Amino acid sequence: MSVENRPTKAADVGAAAPALPAVRPEVILGAIPLASRFELTRISLVRRLLRSRWTTFLPTAANLFLFVIILLAGVVGTPVGNANIAIVFIWILWWSALMLLLVPFGSRIWCGLCPLPVLGEWLQRRAMVQRGGRPTGRAWKWPKRLRNMWLVNGVFLGVAVFSGIITTRPWATVALLGTIMVLSTGLFLLYERRTFCRYLCPVGGFLGLYANFAALEVRPKSAAVCVGHKEKECILGSAAGYGCPWLEQPTNLKRNTYCGMCFECFRTCSKENMGLFLRPFGTDLLVESHRGPDESWKAFIMLGAAAAYSATMMGPWGTLKDWANVRSFGGWALFAGGLVALLLVGLPALHGAFAWLSWRLAGRPVPLRRVFVNFSYHLVPLGLLAWIGFSFAILLPNGSYIPRILSDPFGWGWNLFGTAHLAWTPVLTAWLPLLQAASLLLGFVYSLEIAWKIARQTFKGSREAARAVIPQVVLLGGVTAAFLWLFVG
Amino acid sequence: MSGRPIGGTGGGIRRIAARVPLPEWAAIVIAAVALAIGPAAVLGYGRWASRDVITIRALQSGYEPKTVYLTAGVPAHFRLISEDVTHGFAVDGLDVRVDDLLPGHAVDITFTPREAGTYDFTCTRYCGTNHGLMFGQIIVRPTQLPQR
Ligand SMILES: [Cu+2]
Numbered sequence: 001m002s003v004e005n006r007p008t009k010a011a012d013v014g015a016a017a018p019a020l021p022a023v024r025p026e027v028i029l030g031a032i033p034l035a036s037r038f039e040l041t042r043i044s045l046v047r048r049l050l051r052s053r054w055t056t057f058l059p060t061a062a063n064l065f066l067f068v069i070i071l072l073a074g075v076v077g078t079p080v081g082n083a084n085i086a087i088v089f090i091w092i093l094w095w096s097a098l099m100l101l102l103v104p105f106g107s108r109i110w111c112g113l114c115p116l117p118v119l120g121e122w123l124q125r126r127a128m129v130q131r132g133g134r135p136t137g138r139a140w141k142w143p144k145r146l147r148n149m150w151l152v153n154g155v156f157l158g159v160a161v162f163s164g165i166i167t168t169r170p171w172a173t174v175a176l177l178g179t180i181m182v183l184s185t186g187l188f189l190l191y192e193r194r195t196f197c198r199y200l201c202p203v204g205g206f207l208g209l210y211a212n213f214a215a216l217e218v219r220p221k222s223a224a225v226c227v228g229h230k231e232k233e234c235i236l237g238s239a240a241g242y243g244c245p246w247l248e249q250p251t252n253l254k255r256n257t258y259c260g261m262c263f264e265c266f267r268t269c270s271k272e273n274m275g276l277f278l279r280p281f282g283t284d285l286l287v288e289s290h291r292g293p294d295e296s297w298k299a300f301i302m303l304g305a306a307a308a309y310s311a312t313m314m315g316p317w318g319t320l321k322d323w324a325n326v327r328s329f330g331g332w333a334l335f336a337g338g339l340v341a342l343l344l345v346g347l348p349a350l351h352g353a354f355a356w357l358s359w360r361l362a363g364r365p366v367p368l369r370r371v372f373v374n375f376s377y378h379l380v381p382l383g384l385l386a387w388i389g390f391s392f393a394i395l396l397p398n399g400s401y402i403p404r405i406l407s408d409p410f411g412w413g414w415n416l417f418g419t420a421h422l423a424w425t426p427v428l429t430a431w432l433p434l435l436q437a438a439s440l441l442l443g444f445v446y447s448l449e450i451a452w453k454i455a456r457q458t459f460k461g462s463r464e465a466a467r468a469v470i471p472q473v474v475l476l477g478g479v480t481a482a483f484l485w486l487f488v489g
Numbered sequence: 490m491s492g493r494p495i496g497g498t499g500g501g502i503r504r505i506a507a508r509v510p511l512p513e514w515a516a517i518v519i520a521a522v523a524l525a526i527g528p529a530a531v532l533g534y535g536r537w538a539s540r541d542v543i544t545i546r547a548l549q550s551g552y553e554p555k556t557v558y559l560t561a562g563v564p565a566h567f568r569l570i571s572e573d574v575t576h577g578f579a580v581d582g583l584d585v586r587v588d589d590l591l592p593g594h595a596v597d598i599t600f601t602p603r604e605a606g607t608y609d610f611t612c613t614r615y616c617g618t619n620h621g622l623m624f625g626q627i628i629v630r631p632t633q634l635p636q637r
Contacts (some may be wrong), residue, residue: 057516065523072528079572083593122520127518413544413568414535415594420595 030281038278039221041266050266050276053241056112064115067177069409074174078411086170087411088401090177096391098207104281106385107214108207111260113414116181117197121245131241137189142199149294152205153301159202160305161336164312164324186373194245198258209298210384211256212284212377218250218259218266218460221275226251232266234274241267250274255284257295258483285377285450288457293369300347303383303479308339308346310390310486351376354475362459362468374458375472378451382476385443386483387437393487396435397426434489438488442479448473542597543627544568547576547590549617550567552610555625561605569596577613580627582606586612605631 021344026034040046049055074086081087100108138355159166159176166172179203187196190434195202220226234250241264244250248258250265255463265274293455310318310334312324355372362371400422414420445469451472455465497517509517545567546553559565569578571592578596579586587596602608612623 059525061516061519063529064520069531072532078570080593127513128520130513131509187602230545232626281617333553408595409531410535411537411595412539413542413570413597414539416531416535416538421587 007443024287026281026453027271029445032280032281034280034286038122039212040276040278041221041274044073046276050263051221052265053129053131056262058114058193059113060118063113064118065179066114071174072177073410074178074437076410079170079171080411081170081388082398082401083405083408083411084170085405086173087168088398088405090173091167092394092398093402096395098413099384099387099391101397103207103210104388105215106206107211107216107256107261108259109216109261110229111197111204111207112262114197116177117184117194118182118186120185120196121194123185124188124193125242131239137191139192140190140195142191142195144201148199149208149298150290152202152208153294153297154204155200156205156338160301160308160343161339162326163309164321164332164335165326167313168325168424193242193247194260195247195259198246206302206315209256209295209302210274210380212287213282213283213380213384214256215278215281216472217253217256217277217279217283218261218263219253219275219277220251223251223272225271225273229271229273230334231270233268233270237264238268238270241265243268254289255287257290282381282446282450283381284437285454286457288374291373291377293373295350296373297344297348299376299379299383300351301343303379303386304339304343304347306383306386306390307483307486308342308485310393321377329340351379351475354471357471358455358468362464365459365464371458371468374454375451376452378447378476379479381446381450382440382443382479385439385446388443389483390488391437392432392435392439396429396432399427400425423479436487437484440480440483444476449475496501512608539568542566542568544570545578545611547571547623547633549619551619551622552625557625557626557627559602559629560628560632561602564599567598567600568596573625574616575614576616576623578610579613580608580610582608583627585610586613590614602627602629605629 004311033359041050066243070086070089073084073484077084077086093415098110118139118410122128124135124137125133126136143415162172166176184196184201187200189201227253231238232251233240233243235243244263245264246258246260250269259484266276315321321326326332340464351374353374356368358375359366359368401424403417403419404422407417409416452465452469455469455472456462459465459468516544518553543565545556545557547569548571569587569590571590571594573592575592576590577586577588578590583600585598585600585604587598590596606629608627608629610625610627612620614620
C-alpha cells in the first residue's frame with residue numbers, strides 16, 4: 001500500500017454531508033463545539049515565553065542533566081530496577097507522565113523538551129540558544145518512500161519485544177536511550193532538520209498519532225495573513241529563528257501528528273500570526289487529509305501493546321511474565337513472535353473484519369480501504385485511555401519510589417534530600433480498579449463519539465453511516481470489555 | 490545580535506570566541522553544567538556525604554568486598570546492599586545480625602568492635618545454590634595507642 005502524497009487525496013474524500021443540518025455545528029459529546037478554541041497566546045506572558053529561545057533551551061538542558069544522571073545510573077548504579085533512577089524515572093515517572101499529562105494536554109510537548117536529539121541539533125545548528133548561521137552536516141532529504149510511520153512502527157516493535165528486559169534492567173534502559181542519542185546525533189549530521197525525530201524515533205510515532213487527540217495545538221491564527229505573506233519565514237526561517245525543524249508548513253498545519261512543539265514558528269513569524277490554542281479532545285482525529293494505513297497500524301500497535309503489557313506486567317500469568325523477561329530463549333521467542341503477530345496481523349485482521357462488515361452494511365459506497373483506514377482513528381481515544389489505565393496501575397503502587405530515588409539515584413544508600421528511607425507506600429491503590437474502569441469507560445464513550453463522526457464523514461447518508469457504525473460499536477465494546485477484564489477482572 | 494554565524498573556518502579560538510554572542514556563552518555554560526559539572530557534583534557530593542561508610546554488596550555469588558579492615562574501639566558504619574535477592578548478614582562474635590537484606594533497600598548499621606581479631610560473616614538467608622559461598626571476614630586491628 002502506497003502512502004505517498006496522501007495530502008492530495010483529501011479533496012476526494014467525502015466531507016460531512018451538507019444536507020444534514022441536525023449535526024451542525026459539530027459538537028463533541030453533545031456539548032462542546034468542535035470549533036471552540038481558547039487562544040493561550042492572547043495572554044502576553046505566554047506570547048513572550050513562546051517567542052523566547054530560552055523557553056526551549058532551559059527545560060531541555062534540565063532534562064539533559066537528568067539524562068546524564070540516568071545514563072550514569074545505568075552503568076554504575078545498582079542493578080535492582082526499583083532502586084535505580086533509570087528504571088524509576090523512565091518507566092514509572094516519564095512514561096506515566098506522557099500518558100496522563102503530556103500527551104493529552106500538551107500534544108508533542110515532550111518532543112520540544114526531549115534531551116535525546118539536542119546534541120545533534122546543537123551540532124547541526126552550530127548554536128544552542130541563539131539562531132546559528134550556516135548549518136553543519138549534509139542536510140540530506142529523507143527518502144520519499146520512507147516519509148511515513150512504517151519505519152517508526154518497525155523500530156517500536158523491535159523495542160517492544162524486549163520490553164520485559166528494558167523496563168526492569170537499568171543497563172538495558174540506558175543502552176536503549178544511549179543508542180537513540182548516538183543514532184540521532186549521527187542522523188542530525190546527515191539528514192536535514194529533525195528528520196530523525198519525525199521518521200525514526202520509536203517514541204515519536206505513538207506521540208504523533210496520539211497527539212491528534214490532544215487538547216493543545218499550534219495553528220496559524222488567520223489563514224488570510226499567511227496567504228498574503230510571501231516571505232514564508234515559518235518554513236524558510238529568518239534571523240529570529242529556524243524554518244520549521246519538523247519539516248511542516250506551519251501556515252498549513254491541519255493536525256498535530258508532526259508538530260513537535262518547538263515553537264520556532266512563533267519566533268520566525270514577523271506577522272505574529274502563530275497561535276497556541278486549547279481545543280476539544282480528539283479534534284484532529286476527524287481531519288481527513290493525511291490519513292493513511294501507516295497510522296492505522298500505529299493505532300493497532302499501541303492498542304495491542306497496552307493489552308500485552310497489562311497482561312505481562314499485571315496479569316496473573318507467571319509463565320507469560322517469564323517469557324517476556326527472557327528467562328529462556330525459547331520462551332522469549334514465543335512471546336516476541338506472539339506479540340509481533342498480534343500487533344501486525346491479529347489486531348489488523350480483527351479490525352479489517354469489522355471494517356468489512358461496516359462496509360457491507362453501508363452498501364459498499366466507498367472503497368473498503370478508506371473504511372479500513374478511517375475507522376482505525378477512533379481506536380485512538382480508547383487506546384490512550386487504556387494506556388492511562390495502565391499508567392495508574394504503574395504509578396499508584398510504585399510512585400513512592402520517586403521521592404526515594406531522588407535521594408538515592410544510584411541505589412548506593414545515599415540520602416541526598418533526606419527522603420531515602422521513606423517506606424514504600426502504595427497510594428490510593430484501593431481506588432485503582434475504579435480509576436481504571438472509569439478511564440476505559442471514558443475512552444469507550446469518546447471512541448464511540450469519534451466513530452460516529454468518522455462514519456458520517458466517510459458515508460454520505462446518515463442511514464449508511466448508522467448502519468456502518470454498528471460493527472464498530474460492537475468492536476469498541478469488545479475491546480473495552482477485554483481491557484476491563486485485564487485490569488479489574 | 491541574532492543571525493550571526495557562530496564558529497567558522499579560519500582564525501584561532503580567540504577569534505571564534507569573539508564572534509560568539511553573550512547569550513550563547515550563557516547557554517554553553519548551562520549545557521556544560523547539565524552535561525558534566527552537575528552530574529560530577531552530584532557524584533562528588535554523594536560520595537563525600539558517605540565518606541566514612543563501608544559499603545558491602547551482597548550478591549548471589551558472594552559479598553563484595555570479602556574482607557573488611559576495622560580498628561578496635563573505633564565505630565564502624567556499614568551499608569549493606571543486596572543487588573539481587575533477599576540476603577542476610579551476620580558477624581560471628583560481634584553483635585551484628587541483619588536478616589532482611591532486601592534488594593534495593595540499603596541497610597545502614599553502626600557498631601564498635603571492642604577487641605582485635607578475625608571475625609567471620611555469613612549470609613543468614615538461604616539465597617540460592619551459591620548460598621554456601623556467601624561469607625567474608627572482618628579483620629579488627631588493635632588500637633594504635635602510644636606506647637607508655
Ligand atoms: Cu545470601
